[in-house]
């Protein structure tokens with residue numbers, strides 16, 4: 195066809211494009227033969243179905259709703275850590291604290307595009323090949339080059355062929371799975387201190403549903419587990435077994451999972467042991483790290499218990515310093531009790547913690563670097579960092595210090611957390627979103643709380659399962 199009239203390099207490009215169309219068809223028919231669904235292929239997936247699904251999702255999605263903060267009730271208990279008495283051995287040092295994380299990669303649905311290199315070539319292809327009108331997935335229709343459709347939806351195609359067009363792309367750059375507070379234990383159902391039912395055995399079924407849903411979606415690049423992998427009521431001699439059981443479920447996910455510490459992890463196991471068990475991608479025994487799944491985004495995972503009275507050996511200087519800090523801030527003999535503390539001061543309880551000085555300085559360096567690279571940053575922490583997004587009693591001790599650093603830059607777009615099981619969402623005075631994720635532990639049998647977040651250049655879209663609310667988080671790119 196027209197390709198014969200083109201200069202050699204252009205016809206070669208055209209040939210590659212056409213060959214890719216054939217190749218995709220082959221992949222699709224192999225999939226079909228293997229019992230896979232032909233509908234998942236970008237060739238055969240009716241774009242309008244995607245559009246309908248997206249419209250439905252959008253209708254369910256509350257647009258940037260701000261949840262009011264609610265204060266926790268004042269309650270006391272006999273001992274700061276009732277799960278394990280003070281006589282239980284303190285955290286022991288781990289001789290092999292950390293290992294590099296070997297990330298497995300998500301199964302990619304679409305083959306990589308051919309090496310079309312110049313805009314001129316694409317322009318030729320655009321005019322030479324047949325045009326077809328398609329929906330972009332957000333209600334608009336465009337006439338597009340039929341030969342390039344095999345590379346994915348129109349917006350994906352635009353994204354791979356022109357970096358600039360990314361800015362207006364309506365397909366996510368990538369998506370990732372989220373789940374918080376699994377708090378698994380092989381014990382009968384119980385209740386929280388405030389009387390909310392907790393389903394210790396069922397929580398692992400929530401995780402199983404999360405993993406199989408993410409795998410079926412084919413486009414979830416990685417997942418983030420927001421801490422409290424097992425519950426403090428898990429018998430101490432079963433802690434390792436329980437953590438491994440939960441990790442085995444995460445292993446079934448077709449991608450890497452990034453973990454962080456929660457208070458319940460630290461009730462059961464020493465920090466060093468956890469860093470290696472959770473395969474945190476650090477080369478020391480630090481439990482904070484960052485990673486960048488694409489050039490436009492950077493994720494920062496904080497250790498919210500770096501400065502805390504939990505997880506460090508009893509004779510460790512941090513334990514002494516944290517106890518002194520609590521002594522000054524909380525007059526109750528039971529340091530887990532926020533009784534008598536007012537407003538955000540209710541956060542000064544033993545089941546919370548803070549980010550230490552070294553970590554603060556590391557955070558500053560990462561944000562500086564991210565700003566220089568013009569990356570959007572997503573902060574992840576077990577503890578919430580905005581009073582509008584959680585109960586005051588669930589906040590990080592020094593969330594104000596962390597946010598003071600964040601506000602020196604414009605790169606942080608959202609902070610995600612767990613810990614406050616009912617969940618919440620707020621947008622702070624600097625336009626940063628704070629989303630506290632609903633807990634898997636508090637899902638009655640048959641219900642779920644997990645989700646995935648679609649990442650765009652100018653927004654994040656949390657698509658949640660039943661108890662996890664959909665949330666659209668828009669920001670200045």
Ligand SMILES: Nc1ccn([C@@H]2O[C@H](COP(=O)(O)OP(=O)(O)OC[C@H](O)CO)[C@@H](O)[C@H]2O)c(=O)n1
Nearest residue numbers: 269270271276386387530531545585587588613614
């Ligand atoms: N008002 C309270 C709340 C809790 N405690 C005791 O503190 C320990 C940890 O509480 P727990 O509810 O198990 O912690 P989670 O991480 O699951 O949940 C987060 C918080 O509830 C934040 O909202 C436990 O021993 C409780 O009994 C307390 O004494 N007073």
